[in-house]
Amino acid sequence: MPRAKSRSEPQARRQAKTPDLHFVPGSNSGFTPAGIAAFDNLRPAAVVRELIQNALDAARSANTSPAVVRFRLTRVGRNSIPGIESYERAFEQAVKSQRELMAGDLAQQADLVRKRIERALKQEQVEVLSVHDNGIGLDEQRMTALLSDGLSVKDGGATGTYGNGHSSAIPASDLRYILYGGITEDGNRIAAGHAVLASHYVRGERHLRGGDGFFVLETRPSPTSLYQYASANQIPDLISEDLDGIESVSGHGTTVIIPAFNHFLDRNKEALWDVVAPAASANFFIAIEEGELEIEVQDARSEAEAPPQKLDRSMLSRVLEKHRDKARAKAFLSGRKAFEAHRTFQTGEPLQVATSHGGIDIRLNPNATGTPRIDLCRNGMWITNNIPGFYGKFADRVPFHAVLSLKAEVGGDLHDHVRSAEGPLHDSLELKRLENDDRSACRAALGEIIESLRAHTTEVKSEAFASEEFLTLDFGLDGPGSAGGSKAFRGKPVLIGRRPAQQLQSYDQDSTISGGLIGGESEADTRRERSKPKGDKRRPALYALVQAASRPAGLRRRHIHLHFPRPCKAAQVRLLVDEGLDATCDRYGMDEYLPAELGDVTINGEPATDAQLEHWNGKVVGVKLGDVPAKAIVSLETDFTFGGAFADLPGTALRIEVFRTPQAGAASPFEETKESDESPDV
Numbered sequence: 001m002p003r004a005k006s007r008s009e010p011q012a013r014r015q016a017k018t019p020d021l022h023f024v025p026g027s028n029s030g031f032t033p034a035g036i037a038a039f040d041n042l043r044p045a046a047v048v049r050e051l052i053q054n055a056l057d058a059a060r061s062a063n064t065s066p067a068v069v070r071f072r073l074t075r076v077g078r079n080s081i082p083g084i085e086s087y088e089r090a091f092e093q094a095v096k097s098q099r100e101l102m103a104g105d106l107a108q109q110a111d112l113v114r115k116r117i118e119r120a121l122k123q124e125q126v127e128v129l130s131v132h133d134n135g136i137g138l139d140e141q142r143m144t145a146l147l148s149d150g151l152s153v154k155d156g157g158a159t160g161t162y163g164n165g166h167s168s169a170i171p172a173s174d175l176r177y178i179l180y181g182g183i184t185e186d187g188n189r190i191a192a193g194h195a196v197l198a199s200h201y202v203r204g205e206r207h208l209r210g211g212d213g214f215f216v217l218e219t220r221p222s223p224t225s226l227y228q229y230a231s232a233n234q235i236p237d238l239i240s241e242d243l244d245g246i247e248s249v250s251g252h253g254t255t256v257i258i259p260a261f262n263h264f265l266d267r268n269k270e271a272l273w274d275v276v277a278p279a280a281s282a283n284f285f286i287a288i289e290e291g292e293l294e295i296e297v298q299d300a301r302s303e304a305e306a307p308p309q310k311l312d313r314s315m316l317s318r319v320l321e322k323h324r325d326k327a328r329a330k331a332f333l334s335g336r337k338a339f340e341a342h343r344t345f346q347t348g349e350p351l352q353v354a355t356s357h358g359g360i361d362i363r364l365n366p367n368a369t370g371t372p373r374i375d376l377c378r379n380g381m382w383i384t385n386n387i388p389g390f391y392g393k394f395a396d397r398v399p400f401h402a403v404l405s406l407k408a409e410v411g412g413d414l415h416d417h418v419r420s421a422e423g424p425l426h427d428s429l430e431l432k433r434l435e436n437d438d439r440s441a442c443r444a445a446l447g448e449i450i451e452s453l454r455a456h457t458t459e460v461k462s463e464a465f466a467s468e469e470f471l472t473l474d475f476g477l478d479g480p481g482s483a484g485g486s487k488a489f490r491g492k493p494v495l496i497g498r499r500p501a502q503q504l505q506s507y508d509q510d511s512t513i514s515g516g517l518i519g520g521e522s523e524a525d526t527r528r529e530r531s532k533p534k535g536d537k538r539r540p541a542l543y544a545l546v547q548a549a550s551r552p553a554g555l556r557r558r559h560i561h562l563h564f565p566r567p568c569k570a571a572q573v574r575l576l577v578d579e580g581l582d583a584t585c586d587r588y589g590m591d592e593y594l595p596a597e598l599g600d601v602t603i604n605g606e607p608a609t610d611a612q613l614e615h616w617n618g619k620v621v622g623v624k625l626g627d628v629p630a631k632a633i634v635s636l637e638t639d640f641t642f643g644g645a646f647a648d649l650p651g652t653a654l655r656i657e658v659f660r661t662p663q664a665g666a667a668s669p670f671e672e673t674k675e676s677d678e679s680p681d682v
Contacts (some may be wrong), residue, residue, distance in 0.1 A: 017217045019230035021083030021195060022580070023090050024219050026210020030098060031110035031198045033211060044264040045279035045332050050168040050255060051131050052280055053381060056293055058135020058254060060379075062185070067287075067677075068250070069280075070132040070296040070308070073272050074262070075125050081259045082179060082193060082236040083215045090197055090213060091117060097208075110198070113176070117197075120174040120260040127301070129172070129261040129272075130242055134250035138182025138190050144226055147194050147214060148179060169506035170196055172258050179215065179257040181239040183247055191235040192216055193229065197355035273297045273309045278323035280311055282338035286345055286405055287380025288316050316342065324492065332427060333382060341375045341382065345403045353452045355445040358412030360404055362449075364456055374453070378406045378418060381426065388431050389446050398458040404449065417442035499633070546571075546658040553637055558602075560636040560656060564628045570661040571625040572614060575640050575654050595621040596640040596654070604635050624661055 010343055013198035052069050059067030078084065081199045098106055106114060120126060138146070170176050177195040193215030199208050216227040230236075235243070235270065242255035263269045280288070285643040288311065295311040311319055320342050326335035333341065348363030351549045365374070372394040375385045387404075394400075408415050421442065422432050546564055553559040558575070575596040598620045614622030625634060640654070 004259065005227065011535050017228075017235070018569055019082065019215055019217050019234055020355055021086040021090065021190070021193065021213045021215050022219050023197075023200070023209040023211075023213040025207045026199060026212065026653055028101070028199045028208060029211040030549065031094070031106070031113040031211075033198075042264070044275045045283070047168050047172050048266065048276050048279040048296065049283045049332065049381075051296070052284060052293070054256075055131070055133035055135055055254070056284070056287060056380065058133055058137075060135075061136075062136035064134050064136075064250070066292055066312075067296045068134050068294045068296065070130075070298070071272060072130045072132070072298045072300055073127060075127050076238065076259075077301070078121070078126050080236075080238055081126070081175075081177070082238060083160055083195075083213075087177065087195060087197075087213070088121060090195075090200065090209075091121070093200040093202060094198040094211065098198050101643055102377045116174045116262075117176070123260075126174075126260040127263075128238075130248075131247050131256045131258075131260040132242060132253060134253045137184040137188075137252045138180065139184055139188065140190065140225070140229060140255055143180065143182065143190055143192050143229055147192060147227070148218055164573070168195070169256060169258060172264055173263060174260040174262045177259055179239055179259065180254065181235065181243050181257070183243050183252050183255045186253045187247075189235060189240075190232055191239045218226055257569075272299055277309075277311050277319050278326050278335060278338075279332075279343075281316055281319045281323070282333045282335065283382050284380055285316065285320065285338060285342040285382070286377050286403075289342065289345060290380065292380055337375075338382075340373075340401060341403055344375075344401045344549070346403070348401070348403065349456070351452065352457060357441050357445040357449040358406075358414030359415070360406050360408040360414065360449060361410075362452070363403045363405070364453070365401045367401050372397055372400050372457075374402045374404065374420075376404045376406065376429070378411075378422075378426075379408055379414065380405075383418075383422060383426055384429050385579075386428065387446065388429055389443060390450060393450050394453070394457070396460050397454065400453075400457050402453060413438075413441060414445045417445075424430070451671055513587045548656045548658070550654065550656060556641060557637065557639045558654065560638070562625075562634045562636070562656075562658065564630065564632045564634070568628045568629045568658075568660075571628050571658055572622045572661040573625065573636065574614075574622045574657045574659075575638070577642065577655065595657075596644065597621060597639075599639040601636065603639045622661075 003029070025418060055069040056067045059065065081087075095106075098110065105111075136142075169178055174196065176197070179191070179193040181191040183189050190605055195213040195215070196211060197213065198211045200211075202209060204567070210555065214227060216229055218228045219226070220228055238259075239255065239257065242257065246253040246255060264275065266275075276295060276297050280293075284293055288295075291313050296308045297311075298308040299306055320335070320339045323335040324339045344365040345363045348365040351362040351364060352359050353362055361419070373385060374387060374390060374394075376383045406418060411418075417434060417438050418429065419429050420438070421429050423430065431442055434442060467626050520607050546568065548560060550558050550560040559574070562573070564571075576594070595616075598613070601613065601620070601623055603612065603623065603625070608623060612624050612626075613620045614624055616622075623636060628634065
């Protein structure tokens with residue numbers, strides 16, 4: 001009679017299994033798949049932001065406050081990386097298969113990835129970045145979502161939505177391999193990993209294996225489960241030791257482990273604190289200020305081991321002040337704008353606006369300089385200052401700065417609509433992502449916020465309001481009875497913010513002033529000038545010599561009024577995209593120099609001749625004014641369009657640029673280096 005099986009045998013067989021890196025059958029993909037390439041050139045702030053956002057969401061799900069996120073840098077033996085032997089075999093097969101598919105050679109970008117992986121595999125020890133949180137931890141469902149593309153199990157109060165943010169951390173590993181571990185409130189542990197190589201053939205198999213490998217016990221596709229995960233004593237030491245640390249500190253949470261950490265491809269290997277602190281403070285100043293988030297950073301490598309550094313509410317102002325001059329991290333706030341946003345949130349007049357679709361908290365400060373600016377934050381994280389419908393709504397207001405803080409618990413439908421309208425990196429807002437009814441509701445709520453802001457800000461009185469930072473022209477010169485006899489300027493003028501010149505520079509026919517924008521030359525400009533390599537070519541610009549105002553004269557047409565207090569030789573005018581003119585415009589992230597194409601140009605009411613127009617690639621891009629005497633006033637009207645990357649931008653704001661026309665044989669003004677985020681604004 002056969003022996004009956006005990007109930008414990010299946011469990012015993014499962015405990016006997018060992019997790020490994022498995023590459024399952026899949027479609028052909030190279031070393032630069034789209035899902036990773038989208039994140040491959042992100043600056044460190046994007047990776048840090050994503051890791052903190054996920055940890056903050058996990059803490060909210062666990063009702064844990066504050067959320068504590070710990071970044072820890074250490075070094076381990078390469079052979080201690082879970083699944084490394086299977087990884088090496090798969091990598092060898094992937095290189096071989098991809099070369100065969102490409103007739104012997106890998107594409108340049110793919111070969112760069114290959115070389116990076118090979119260097120990491122040759123090292124006896126590799127650096128490892130671990131990120132711990134005190135959130136809800138991982139169970140099978142949450143781990144499956146983490147390893148999937150576009151699958152999210154976050155609730156409506158979460159900051160993230162897309163379910164593919166984990167991909168942003170993968171390029172931070174030279175192996176493109178990330179490990180995950182979690183411990184829940186009831187003590188259950190789980191672990192897995194995700195490697196991204198390229199599809200490949202394995203000897204004896206007819207089917208191609210995909211480029212995605214998963215560190216699991218086994219793959220078992222089914223309607224309810226994709227993988228069988230390692231748990232309890234199956235979890236390798238590298239992950240288990242992190243979970244021990246989490247359990248001893250907070251009892252539950254998640255670890256994200258980045259083996260072969262490449263310091264975000266920074267050649268100088270900037271200190272981890274100097275990478276994490278500015279990114280965290282700039283993007284989460286509200287969550288930190290409200291005591292909801294704390295960050296710890298520790299370099300635990302043996303030669304540099306030091307106690308953890310902490311970023312919390314008590315340190316926030318000092319960190320923002322220290323990094324005030326730090327250039328922007330791609331797609332996010334510069335140090336200066338983060339500092340100003342935090343100051344407004346701290347000191348601004350509090351307003352609670354109850355829209356028809358949800359409530360929102362507003363902090364409002366008058367601006368001493370500049371133009372109106374509005375920042376939108378959601379659930380403690382900065383999102384954007386390019387808010388649909390806000391463009392041009394505050395041009396008649398005395399400058400102010402507002403920080404909008406939208407929270408899930410009071411934001412209602414407005415919060416949900418904004419969350420759904422954000423892009424994958426949560427740094428933009430596009431209402432076209434919404435269904436028609438939701439889009440209309442969101443527009444209505446945003447319109448109510450605009451009306452509230454207008455009601456709590458002061459209207460500009462051109463005859464009474466004046467500031468060194470603002471220009472008010474005498475428009476009587478452009479009215480009836482003036483030399484031009486034009487009636488083009490009616491109603492209120494548009495005030496153009498500028499920086500005052502610290503030092504007016506002499507200007508003659510032989511002088512060349514680098515910089516490219518009208519305005520004052522700050523110490524930062526001087527530092528940039530000294531640091532530029534020899535041969536660096538910039539547009540010759542006129543500092544503080546020309547003052548300008550403009551207004552719409554029709555759809556895609558502008559009337560421009562120029563005042564020349566001092567004589568200028570060979571002056572030329574162009575229109576460009578302005579990336580800081582209005583409260584809704586920070587930067588579009590496109591740094592190329594692309595002037596507007598002009599048409600139907602008039603100068604002081606007379607059609608411009610062909611000799612007065614600057615041509616480039618068959619298009620009119622500038623207006624040549626020639627030698628302009630002191631105290632001259634010039635009125636231009638022109639149609640304008642943009643091409644290239646700027647063609648489809650909504651509500652494009654314009655910058656007026658006046659500079660000297662290059663002499664024959666001079667370098668083209670279009671062959672230039674890109675301008676810094678901190679350049680003076682016109």
